[in-house]
Amino acid sequence: MDFSRPQLTDDDQAFLDEARTFLATHVTEEVKRRDRETGDNFDEGVHLALGAAGYLEAEWKTEADGGFSRVRRRIWELEKRRAHVPWVTWGTTAMVARSVDKFGSSELRDEVLPGVFSGHVRLCLGYTEPEGGSDVATCKTRAVRDGDSWIINGSKMFTTGAHNCQYVFLITNTDPDARKHKSLTMFLVPLNTPGIEIQGLRTVDGDRTNIVYYSDVRIDDKYRLGEVNGGWTVLREPLNVEHGAVDADPDGLQDVSIMMHQANFMAEAVDKAGAVVGRSGRIDDRAVAYRLGRAAARVEASLSAPSIFGRVALAQTMRDISPDLMDLLGSASALPIGTDGSIDEGASDYIYRFAPLVGIYGGTLEVFRNMIAQYVLGLGKPNYSPPVVKTS
Numbered sequence: 001m002d003f004s005r006p007q008l009t010d011d012d013q014a015f016l017d018e019a020r021t022f023l024a025t026h027v028t029e030e031v032k033r034r035d036r037e038t039g040d041n042f043d044e045g046v047h048l049a050l051g052a053a054g055y056l057e058a059e060w061k062t063e064a065d066g067g068f069s070r071v072r073r074r075i076w077e078l079e080k081r082r083a084h085v086p087w088v089t090w091g092t093t094a095m096v097a098r099s100v101d102k103f104g105s106s107e108l109r110d111e112v113l114p115g116v117f118s119g120h121v122r123l124c125l126g127y128t129e130p131e132g133g134s135d136v137a138t139c140k141t142r143a144v145r146d147g148d149s150w151i152i153n154g155s156k157m158f159t160t161g162a163h164n165c166q167y168v169f170l171i172t173n174t175d176p177d178a179r180k181h182k183s184l185t186m187f188l189v190p191l192n193t194p195g196i197e198i199q200g201l202r203t204v205d206g207d208r209t210n211i212v213y214y215s216d217v218r219i220d221d222k223y224r225l226g227e228v229n230g231g232w233t234v235l236r237e238p239l240n241v242e243h244g245a246v247d248a249d250p251d252g253l254q255d256v257s258i259m260m261h262q263a264n265f266m267a268e269a270v271d272k273a274g275a276v277v278g279r280s281g282r283i284d285d286r287a288v289a290y291r292l293g294r295a296a297a298r299v300e301a302s303l304s305a306p307s308i309f310g311r312v313a314l315a316q317t318m319r320d321i322s323p324d325l326m327d328l329l330g331s332a333s334a335l336p337i338g339t340d341g342s343i344d345e346g347a348s349d350y351i352y353r354f355a356p357l358v359g360i361y362g363g364t365l366e367v368f369r370n371m372i373a374q375y376v377l378g379l380g381k382p383n384y385s386p387p388v389v390k391t392s
């Protein structure tokens with residue numbers, strides 16, 4: 001593996017300087033404070049500024065279509081991560097926009113895509129339902145055809161960002177009698193349609209997500225993506241992207257797994273803990289040095305684990321090392337970010353509360369471990385049936 005620092009051309013160095021200045025100007029301490037308060041992981045002012053400066057479009061498009069070159073894309077991703085740009089809603093928007101581009105009518109593409117690039121149109125994911133999310137195909141939200149329209153009834157759990165978005169990428173059931181993968185139809189539902197109610201939910205780390213109710217929501221057929229009952233074909237690609245089941249190019253200019261943005265918080269927490277311990281002189285205590293070293297080594301190993309292995313390793317590492325870091329730092333580490341007296345700027349407390357969620361959204365660790373067992377190791381499908389009781 002080549003760990004050397006890449007030599008940037010003068011143009012790419014200028015791009016890096018410009019990106020840093022732009023992010024420092026827009027992602028202010030005030031933006032970060034507001035984001036912690038709302039839990040939105042989205043800031044409209046920053047998002048619109050990114051759109052106006054052309055960054056959203058350049059990020060979304062391939063180099064051949066006028067987007068960033070590979071090197072600039074890498075620079076941009078890393079700088080955004082370092083600057084702590086609120087990222088969730090752009091992530092869902094970019095992903096869903098690809099499905100709109102691929103499966104939407106030209107009328108729908110024209111309605112949606114220019115606004116995606118300017119930042120005025122944002123898109124969220126309406127997959128999970130109150131009765132379960134791991135098996136997304138088991139969908140009870142119904143869409144029934146009525147002439148040129150559809151009427152939708154049901155509810156969706158954890159529709160993150162819905163209150164900051166204009167459309168939801170919604171899985172519906174259009175044929176309850178069919179086999180589950182043949183019963184689904186996808187829609188891009190405008191969130192200002194009458195009959196939609198969005199209720200906020202706060203998670204343990206302070207993030208906000210939503211439950212969304214759909215009561216007799218009437219939308220035009222132009223909002224359908226793909227064929228009726230062909231929703232699984234539309235869904236497969238964004239699900240693969242979300243699950244990280246897409247190989248990184250071998251040029252070293254791409255994250256090797258998903259959830260690297262989240263992992264950055266973990267790497268920063270270890271650095272901050274190291275600085276505190278170093279200043280205190282406690283690094284001379286071999287037990288302290290060992291536990292800190294183990295945390296740092298586990299972070300490095302998880303950052304190098306590719307594809308779906310990385311997704312499991314990152315979340316599991318965050319779960320395992322965060323209590324250890326807090327223990328090393330003492331009770332002042334329980335004070336959250338932005339609190340006077342916090343020993344590590346709240347970094348280890350944040351990842352401690354964040355870690356359970358990182359192992360749930362986009363597919364739980366249990367589901368991912370099963371995927372590795374079944375599809376990579378060839379161990380067959382897990383059997384959850386109760387053990388056979390011998391009667392004689």
Ligand SMILES: Cc1cc2nc3c(=O)[nH]c(=O)nc-3n(C[C@H](O)[C@H](O)[C@H](O)COP(=O)(O)OP(=O)(O)OC[C@H]3O[C@@H](n4cnc5c(N)ncnc54)[C@H](O)[C@@H]3O)c2cc1C
Nearest residue numbers: 125126127128132133134158159160360361362363364366
């Ligand atoms: C912060 C946050 C944000 C989210 N954002 C979104 C969003 O924007 N849009 C959206 O649609 N969803 C979102 N989700 C939902 C997320 O995708 C689901 O929570 C996740 O897929 C798990 O579904 P569930 O919570 O319904 O758990 P369930 O599927 O009910 O699972 C319950 C338990 O059973 C285990 N389990 C289930 N199936 C299996 C299996 N086959 N093998 C082994 N164990 C299994 C799970 O691991 C889990 O421990 C979000 C969730 C969180 C926490």
